[in-house]
Amino acid sequence: MEFNKIISVTGKPGLFEVVSQSKNAIIVSALSDKKRIAINATQNVSLLENIAIYTFEEDKPLLEVFKAMFEKTGGKEAISHKESAKKLTDFFADVLPEYDAERVYSSNIKKVIQWFNILVSSGMDFSKIETSVEENTEEKA
Missing domain, CATH: 1.10.10.1650 (Arc Repressor Mutant, subunit A)
Structure with a gap:
C-alpha cells in the first residue's frame, strides 16, 4: 500500500486506495473491507498526500x-x-x-x-x- 495512492471521498466513510482509472471513473479499494467500487468524476476526491x-x-x-x-x-x-x-x-x-x-x-x-x-x-x-x-x-x- 502506497501513501500517494490513498484518497478520501466526500460522502463515503473511510479511506480508499486507487487501484486503476477508467475514462469516467477511478476504481478504488476500501481499506476497511477491500471492496472495490467505482468513483465517478462528479464526486469530490482528496488525495491524502496533498x-x-x-x-x-x-x-x-x-x-x-x-x-x-x-x-x-x-x-x-x-x-x-x-x-x-x-x-x-x-x-x-x-x-x-x-x-x-x-x-x-x-x-x-x-x-x-x-x-x-x-x-x-x-x-x-x-x-x-x-x-x-x-x-x-x-x-x-
Whole structure:
C-alpha cells in the first residue's frame, strides 16, 4: 500500500486506495473491507498526500503529521476518534504543538486521527515512507 495512492471521498466513510482509472471513473479499494467500487468524476476526491495542516510557521503535510503520530503511539493506533474534543485536541497538540488552533477545528483533528487509525489498522508503516517535497497545490485542513 502506497501513501500517494490513498484518497478520501466526500460522502463515503473511510479511506480508499486507487487501484486503476477508467475514462469516467477511478476504481478504488476500501481499506476497511477491500471492496472495490467505482468513483465517478462528479464526486469530490482528496488525495491524502496533498492535504496539509495549518501551523503558525508553514503548513505541515499530512504525511509528516502521521509520522509524528506513528512515533508517539509506537506504531499502534492512536486514541479513538470518538473521544471528547478536549482529549482529541490534547493528543493532537502533543503530536503537533505548533498547529494553528484557530484554523484547525476539532472536526479536522477528529478526521485526521480517524484516518491515522484506519491506515495503521490496514498495515501502513509510516516509518518506512519517504516524505516527498511537494509544495504546489495543497489542500488545507
